[in-house]
Amino acid sequence: MADERRPLRRRDVEAVELDLLAAGIHEAYGFDFRQYSRPSFRRRVWRRVDAEGLHSITGLLERVLHDPAAMQRLLAELSVNVSAMFRDPGFFRVFREKVVPQLRTYPFLRVWNAGCATGEETISVAILLKEAGLYDRTRIYATDMNEATVNQARSRSYPIAKMREYTANYIAAGGTRSFSEYYVADGERVLFQPSLAENIVFAQHNLATDRSFNEFHVIMCRNVMIYFNRDLQERVHTLLYESLTHFGVLGLGARESIDFSGHLAGYETLDDAERLYRKVA
Amino acid sequence: MSGIVAIGASWGGVHAISVVLRALPAELPVPIVIAQHRSDDGPSRLSETLGRRSALVVVEASDKDVLESGRAYLAPPGYHLLVDRASVSVSTDDYVRFSRPSIDVLFESVADAYGEDAVGVILTGASDDGAQGLARIHEAGGVTIVQEPTSAERRTMPDAALATGRPHRVLELDEIAPFLVKVCG
Structure with a gap:
């Protein structure tokens, strides 16, 4: 059966990749980012993709699944709350x-x-x-x-x-x-x-x-x-x-x-x- | 159209944003999100100042505020403002280009969530924040507007936005609101 759907746009592909990343991390490591606020999650993930010298979120997923140290680095990126003493x-x-x-x-x-x-x-x-x-x-x-x-x-x-x-x-x-x-x-x-x-x-x-x-x-x-x-x-x-x-x-x-x-x-x-x-x- | 207008400004921005908001009708069919560079500390009446002579309701954004048309959501001091398809989020992630709120952060989220339904506006400022974000809105198929640099109080930011992308319009300050009404109508 021919699939008549149009090719996915870049940001639609990215949405799929983010879901896969969150699902993969949850399966493999137990950390649950599936219900994180999408825009911040996306930003932090891309920062890690860049820092790891990768080109896609799927590339990051592959790396963290095979390399716990890479997962630790991603976890640091995703969990860090920038704060200050006596903030506000x-x-x-x-x-x-x-x-x-x-x-x-x-x-x-x-x-x-x-x-x-x-x-x-x-x-x-x-x-x-x-x-x-x-x-x-x-x-x-x-x-x-x-x-x-x-x-x-x-x-x-x-x-x-x-x-x-x-x-x-x-x-x-x-x-x-x-x-x-x-x-x-x-x-x-x-x-x-x-x-x-x-x-x-x-x-x-x-x-x-x-x-x-x-x-x-x-x-x-x-x-x-x-x-x-x-x-x-x-x-x-x-x-x-x-x-x-x-x-x-x-x-x-x-x-x-x-x-x-x-x-x-x-x-x-x-x-x-x-x-x-x-x-x- | 169920889109969004994103405005970024820095030095001289309070006046410039006021001019734009003042000329927009309450029936504007889209929400507006605004990143104006501001200092972290102290109470601020910026939303009141901006809303004073505008038909729009201007609020300082709270986390997970639902976006409504005819309202303008201002990035709070000390936070980045980001949008999802129907609501806003705030973040305390680190400064980006010495700024929090960062215009790039806001505009990138706008490009991601709204794509071709997004309109980005870069106004006066002595910084290059916003140039990348505006380019992202452009790439995603949205409409991009830059304030005519020679008429801006500080032209660094409009110049940077012009250098990074090819905005659809370079407009005098008083031409921006009528154009927004047209593209959002």
Whole structure:
């Protein structure tokens, strides 16, 4: 039978290739990118195609299927969340004002930094809680889908060149000390104090495929779900909702909301601009 | 046509974008997405400024906003803006050509999602961001427009866009909106 379909356009071919890549990775390695937001996924995949010196997404699929090291490099590209310490200083300022007083009433605190990437936000929360006098009764769970990234977060090592920006953020976030007290310089890098990590548990966890592992008083999941499509966002929102204690606080990124989470009625808004919500039902 | 208009601008862009938006009717049958270079920090009233004298509703885009005709979606500070066929996504991926939002990132996503239904517009700016993205829209069969460089507040960006591709139109600022109405109608 003759096939009368017209030849596929380049971007249609590409759509097929992206689906095959996501399916292949899922089959072979278990990481599920099938419900990632298409435009960002596509961009990151092409960056990897170029960096590997390849010419097509299918070429990348072949390489990652046969070479786990190439998969690791692609995973790094797909999972990295570029962040900064005290990114959106207003978020941390409002957190101090509106969330910390509530947290003081608890004898023990569990905080989940979901999608911690290289740990900038985790360190920021640790510093904030330390200054609020709450750190000693806190356990922070910092998780990311990429084991290598989690290990990097665990190292507490950051480029010294970033400290000027982070210091400005820290001050704008209402920091009460000198930011440089928290780290020591080591050549081109700085090492943050070991005491900041004393109560942090770093672990590999995949929001797209794994279940909850505890109940938390605070969950921060900022600029992580922006890489997911609507369906996956809903799934993750359910996971987060079910992982919060009653009156638990959810913090999202500046351009995210709970409007389409499927759990709108379950939260009250603590601060609209800084995307802080409290579970009430 | 169920298309989209993408506008990219940098230095001098707030004024230039305002001029274009002001001359567009509320019944424009397509959505508009905008990447204007801006600094990461601080609250911003750019969407209010741009929407003030326009019949269109101008909003700062939130992740997964559904694209509606007659509305303009502005890339938020500190984020890239990307579009899928019916909605937008934001990303905190690294700066591209020192920019976030990056015009190239937005335009490439527009070319990918909309192909020949896309219209790309490069306005004033002191950067070469957007040139590649506009070329991608061109390759995908979309319509490409560049502001006449000599009338732009900064001509680097229109010049770069002209050098990379052969835009369908090089227009004075006040000719852009009428042309958009024509191609989108």
